[in-house]
Amino acid sequence: MAKRAYSPKEVLAKKYKTLPWGEKWSGPFGEVPVNETWFISGASASGKSSFVMQLAKELCNYGTTLYLSYEEGISQSFQMRIKRERMSEVQGRFRVITDDTYEELAERLGRPKSAKFVIIDSFQESGITYDQFMELISRFHRKSFIFISQEYKGEPAGKPAGRLKYKAGIKIRVVGYKAYCQGRFTGDPGSCYTIWEEGELRTSNNIEKDEHKETDSGA
Known part of the structure; x- marks a missing residue:
């Protein structure tokens, strides 16, 4: 039997529930469906881990958030980040696990009132394959997976x-x-979310110093 084909009218009539966040988040990231798949990357010491924790805290406003800390575990740096971002303010909606296997994670997500947002940090250290994660995304299609x-x-x-x-x-x-x-929902591809203003200024100043050094050396 042939699978169903949708008309333009049917496509346009489809409704999506989006995250009701404010301009701080909707500006750079757009109106994101609550069950979208995320992919976050960045070099070491770029502010990625701080951004992920800030995002986790924001998502706690819309549902329980599960943080799979495969890479860091419950290390001192992870503890400091929890403290810096005041994650105790979302105590009842934020949970951290460190070593769930694919089977254990699937069982956990299948429980009543399980987490709505699932953060996997990192994909490479999880020990779970691409195909297994695709199975989880398909099975738990109402949840949002953030890799x-x-x-x-x-x-x-x-x-x-x-x-x-x-x-x-x-x-x-x-x-x-x-x-x-770099996703599909932002209306302004050039906009960005500032994670740490002082860190941004330090980075910008270092870039400017390097550019001046190159100019001086080439003179």
């Missing part, structure tokens, strides 16, 4: 991560304490 990826030479580390990036509707790259959206 954090390591980078190698400015690109997602490994072919599976590259495939995952193309699958995601929201693609974000963090550079110099700014998060830039």
Whole structure:
């Protein structure tokens, strides 16, 4: 039997529930469906981990958020980030796990009142394959999966991560304490989310110093 084909009228009539966040988030990232797949990447020391924690806190306003800390575990740096972003303010809506297997995660997400937002940090350290995550996304299609990826030479580390990036509707790259959206929903591709203003200024000043050094050396 042939699968159903949709008319333009049927496509346009379809309704999507989006995150009701304010201009701070909707400006750079747009009106994002609550069950969208995210892909966040960035070099080490770019502000990526801080951005992810800030995003997690924002998402707690709209549902329980589960943070899978595969890469850091419950390390001192992770603890400091929890404190800095005041995650105790969302105590009842934020949970951290460190070592769920695919089977354990699937069982956890299948429970009543399980998390609406699932952050995987990082995809490479999770031990869960691309195909297994696609199964989870399909099975729990009402949830939002947010994947954090390591980078190698400015690109997602490994072919599976590259495939995952193309699958995601929201693609974000963090550079110099700014998060830039490369996804499908932003109306202004040039806009960005500032993670840490002081860090952004330091990064900008260092870039300017390097440019002056290059100019002086070439004179």
